[in-house]
Amino acid sequence: MVATYILMAVIAYAIGSVNFSVILSKRIAGFDVREKGSGNAGTTNMLRSVGKGAAALTLVLDIAKGLVAILIAYILGKVIDEANPAILVQLAGFFVVLGHTFPAFFGFKGGKGVATSLGVLLFVNPLIGVICLVFALVVMVLTRMVSLGSIMAAVLFPVLTIFITDNYIVTGYTYVFFGIAMAVLVIFNHRANLKRIYSGTENRVSFK
Numbered sequence: 001m002v003a004t005y006i007l008m009a010v011i012a013y014a015i016g017s018v019n020f021s022v023i024l025s026k027r028i029a030g031f032d033v034r035e036k037g038s039g040n041a042g043t044t045n046m047l048r049s050v051g052k053g054a055a056a057l058t059l060v061l062d063i064a065k066g067l068v069a070i071l072i073a074y075i076l077g078k079v080i081d082e083a084n085p086a087i088l089v090q091l092a093g094f095f096v097v098l099g100h101t102f103p104a105f106f107g108f109k110g111g112k113g114v115a116t117s118l119g120v121l122l123f124v125n126p127l128i129g130v131i132c133l134v135f136a137l138v139v140m141v142l143t144r145m146v147s148l149g150s151i152m153a154a155v156l157f158p159v160l161t162i163f164i165t166d167n168y169i170v171t172g173y174t175y176v177f178f179g180i181a182m183a184v185l186v187i188f189n190h191r192a193n194l195k196r197i198y199s200g201t202e203n204r205v206s207f208k
Helices: 002-016 020-028 043-049 052-079 085-101 114-124 126-143 146-163 175-189 191-199
Strands: none
Touching: 002 052, 002 085, 020 043, 020 052, 043 052, 052 085, 052 114, 085 114, 085 175, 114 126, 114 146, 114 175, 126 146, 146 175, 146 191, 175 191
């Protein structure tokens, strides 16, 4: 049973380590997106450094990574009786985001895991995923700070797991701990943004 959990963590981490922003920026623009702008390998920096089309494609593919990891965990939970399906799903969710943040295939320098986390949430619990997405978008529109919307949504996730006890892909009693772990990871990835938000120097986006 332990081997199953380790296997799931490794598979999810490997999926997360496929960094599409680096791949696409090199193919489309001829440079590594991590060498431009904020240095982050994610959708926002792709938008600023490469363009809207590349950013949109990166967003979709990064969300898909989360979906694929959770789908594999769900299937494993169905075919391996000894394993706890909820733990498999949670391991997949955490490690796919960890892989996106520290990609083994790209020098352990990746993105902040927001889009991949969204993919995880939408599959783990669609209701929570949609609430977090809408909440993040509202914060982003009001403040024009993508980072603040992402951080606030990350904080909201574990809170919602306390009050929403159904609609999960598989039932389990540990989702609040999973929510806290995911929130801590995303907030940790935004530590530099938090400093800039506090100092009033955080970058703002235009929605024109």
